[in-house]
Amino acid sequence: MIGALYFEFFKIGLFSVGGGYSSFALIQHRLVEELGWLTPAEFTDVLTISQMTPGPIAINAATFTGVKTAGLLGGLAATAGYITAPACVVSILAHMYFKYKKMDIMQGVMSLLRPAVLGLIFSAAVSVTTLVFWGGRQISLAALDVKSVIIFAIALFALSVKIRGKKISPVWVVAVSGAAGFLAALLK
Amino acid sequence: MSRRYFELFVSSFVISAFTFGGGYAIVPLFKRKFVDDLRLMSEEEMLNLIAIAQAAPGAMAINTAMLAGYKTAGLGGAACAVVGTVLPPLVVISAVSVFYRRLRDSYAVSAALAAMAPAVAATVASAVWSLGRGVIKSRGGALAALAAFVAAAVFRVNVMYIVLAFAAAGFVSGFLRPGRGGR
Incomplete structure (x- = not known):
């Protein structure tokens, strides 16, 4: 079983193209539908728990x-x-990158890739923010989740101020907002 | 050297332990730790590494951690970064796998996660802002960023193909204009 698990996830890692989320489709197809190692309900739990626990979601999904x-x-x-x-x-690409990064052609490729990656991160920021503000509902003023907007604004403010010349770490911003939500729920 | 290994392990561990959700949620934490605090690389080099991480299969977060480790301390450094990234999920999930249904149904836990999600979104937005000011220096760069954004946000093209397409475009234009290297 252990060997089979290793091998199945080896294939999932190999064919996960374009980030961790793509692994879920592979896990569902192979482990739920073909092998029956997970029931559909357990697969839903894998999805939920991967997003609830810290760490990259693909790693969470594999571990769980x-x-x-x-x-x-x-x-x-x-x-x-x-x-x-x-x-x-990654090792092969890293080896090539660090060996040839001073070459003109490599610098040209990278100078085009950097803004492209920035565009991708921006796209992720937009989709994650709309999801947080509207939770998948139709985008309208009435459907706006005011609480989320307030937390977003406070967090953005906290990330931009400096305390004794040092910016507040995003780790703290995320941790404090989580703790505040937890406490608010307990006190209710 | 062993101090560098330890530093990589601890940094990756902390970053992983505070990454909630997938993909780019790791970028602000990564930038803060490796670029701003430890000064192991510039913002530009971080974006280079993220681009390479996305040209490979697998999760972007773990690939980026691996590359940062590799850059700082070779293959041993990459191994330390991987172990540091994998450990928090392994510990947490092994612990909660027994009572995960209670965790899933807990009101307080979902409230904590609901409060964390907007904060995570804010960290990503803030990282885009500060990276954008440093990285986009020309009209061509702005155009490339816009094109990648539209491809991902509007046409939902898989990010790996976007990265590979831009790499190929850069490679070809480098050959057509030898010596200038796209700068």
Whole structure:
């Protein structure tokens, strides 16, 4: 089972193209529909728990699936399997990049890729912010989640001010808002 | 050297432990730690590494951590960064796998996550703002950023293909205009 988990997640890691979210479709197709290692309800739990727990979601999904099917060792095997192929490809690309990064052609490629990546991050910022403000509802003023907008504004403000010449870390901004939400729920 | 390994491990561990949600949620934490605090790389180099991370299969967050480790301390550094990134999910999920249904249904936990989501969105927005000021220096750069944005946000093109297309475009234009290197 452990070996099979490693191998299945090796393939999922290899074919996850374009980020962690793409792994979910592969997990669903292979582990739920073809192999039946997870029931559809358990798969929904994998989705939910991956987004609730800290860490990159693909790693969370691999760990949780592994732990559910074969305990702690299963979690380790699935995670190790998932990162094997990306680690190999990244090592090769890293080797090439650091070897040739001073070359004109490489600098030209990178000078085009940097703004492109920025555009991609901006696109992610827009989609995550609309999701937070409207929660998937039709975008309108009435449907706006006012509480989220207020937290967003406070967080943005906290990220821009300096205390003793140092900016507040995003780690703190995320941690404090989570703790505030938790406490508010307990006090209610 | 071993101090550098330890530093990489701890930094990746903390970044991973405070990344909620997928993909680019890691960028602001990564920039803060590796660029602003530890000064291990410039903003430009960070974006280079993110681009490379997305040209490979797998999760962008773990690939970027690996590249940062590799840059700082070679293959050993990459290994430290990977272990640091993987450990928080492994510990947390092994612990909660027993009672995850209670966690999932807990009102206080969902309230904490609901409060965290807008804060995470704000960290990403703020990172885009500060990176944009440093990286976009020409009209061509602004155009490239806009094109990538439209491809991802409007046409929902897979990010790996976007990155590969821009890499190919840069490569070809570098050959057509030798010596200038796109600068």
